Amino acid sequence: MARKKIALIGSGQIGGTLAHLAALKDLGDIVLFDIVDGVPQGKALDLSQSAPVEGYDASITGTSKYEDLKDADVVIVTAGVPRKPGMSRDDLLEINLKVMEQVGAGIAKYAPKAFVICITNPLDAMVWALQKFSGLPTNQVVGMAGVLDSSRFCHFIADELNVSIQDVNAFVMGGHGDTMVPLPRYSTVAGIPLTDIVKMGWMSKEKLEEIIQRTRDGGAEIVGLLKTGSAFYAPATSAIAMAESYLKDKKRVLPAAVYLNGEFGVKGTYVGVPVVIGAGGAEKVVEIALNSAEQKAFDKSVGAVEGLIEACKKIAPKLA
Numbered sequence: 424m425a426r427k428k429i430a431l432i433g434s435g436q437i438g439g440t441l442a443h444l445a446a447l448k449d450l451g452d453i454v455l456f457d458i459v460d461g462v463p464q465g466k467a468l469d470l471s472q473s474a475p476v477e478g479y480d481a482s483i484t485g486t487s488k489y490e491d492l493k494d495a496d497v498v499i500v501t502a503g504v505p506r507k508p509g510m511s512r513d514d515l516l517e518i519n520l521k522v523m524e525q526v527g528a529g530i531a532k533y534a535p536k537a538f539v540i541c542i543t544n545p546l547d548a549m550v551w552a553l554q555k556f557s558g559l560p561t562n563q564v565v566g567m568a569g570v571l572d573s574s575r576f577c578h579f580i581a582d583e584l585n586v587s588i589q590d591v592n593a594f595v596m597g598g599h600g601d602t603m604v605p606l607p608r609y610s611t612v613a614g615i616p617l618t619d620i621v622k623m624g625w626m627s628k629e630k631l632e633e634i635i636q637r638t639r640d641g642g643a644e645i646v647g648l649l650k651t652g653s654a655f656y657a658p659a660t661s662a663i664a665m666a667e668s669y670l671k672d673k674k675r676v677l678p679a680a681v682y683l684n685g686e687f688g689v690k691g692t693y694v695g696v697p698v699v700i701g702a703g704g705a706e707k708v709v710e711i712a713l714n715s716a717e718q719k720a721f722d723k724s725v726g727a728v729e730g731l732i733e734a735c736k737k738i739a740p741k742l743a
């Protein structure tokens with residue numbers, strides 16, 4: 424069986440980390456792409472030179488030519504600009520929308536069968552635009568945010584309770600922004616929902632609220648510390664989990680931004696929900712039951728994403 428091919432569009436902080444993780448996990452051959460000539464080539468050479476120590480066989484190359492993406496099985500898109508302190512993800516919309524247009528055309532021409540994972544912010548609007556610009560089927564184009572947001576939630580819970588991260592399973596739905604919806608009822612420690620953990624007195628209600636808010640602000644906290652860019656290790660790890668589930672047909676149930684066609688009462692928008700990811704791409708949206716408070720928070724988040732999509736349509740009328 425031939426090796427799989429993973430194309431990374433954008434070879435910045437996340438792109439380089441994605442390449443390293445994909446190589447370490449033997450997911451396939453890797454092509455790093457960037458418009459800044461030299462960066463993808465330099466990172467590819469550096470990563471290739473760590474292969475003798477790590478023992479991975481992946482071929483890692485760098486390019487600024489879209490044709491080198493030809494027949495990629497997975498494309499992960501980080502092209503664009505990240506946030507600086509004081510910026511919201513939404514401030515990136517106009518500039519990154521133009522990037523999505525170029526990237527979408529490149530994917531359509533050279534890798535129309537690929538499973539595409541978008542990471543560029545503002546995430547839900549960018550993945551919506553990327554699917555439109557590329558014209559690929561909606562089940563083949565998804566956005567990474569929920570795995571990262573849930574992972575942040577997990578980390579804060581495990582840290583607070585002083586328990587193994589292995590026993591924590593947390594879950595965040597909605598758009599990747601201030602309105603995201605961490606769900607304590609569906610987040611567990613060894614199967615015990617966080618709502619019960621509060622009832623048992625293991626964590627106070629106030630602490631849980633604090634953790635929920637810190638999860639929502641998780642990206643901004645790191646932007647504030649780094650000052651020159653945004654998080655990249657955990658975002659790359661999260662996207663690799665999605666790519667691996669697709670490539671190995673693992674059928675993991677992961678929160679991801681997927682196209683909704685009536686599920687959760689939403690139509691025509693990308694937003695974060697639980698989805699089965701396997702060889703068929705985004706195979707099945709898992710429609711969990713939401714109580715009225717959760718539904719209200721989710722609806723608010725969907726409204727925020729729809730607002731960004733309307734803004735995209737104004738900037739690029741052909742998306743309307």
Ligand code: A3D
Nearest residue numbers: 433434435436437458501502503504505542543544546658
């Ligand atoms: P950065 O290190 O700046 O890398 C972006 C790369 O994209 C740079 O190397 C650019 O040269 C390249 N680029 C710019 N325009 C183009 C283009 N037209 N074609 C190809 N490449 C281009 O940023 P990063 O890797 O830290 O972040 C990348 C994106 O991910 C940003 O939009 C971030 O906001 C976003 N991000 C999303 C999450 C989510 O959870 C969704 C988390 C963290 C970062």
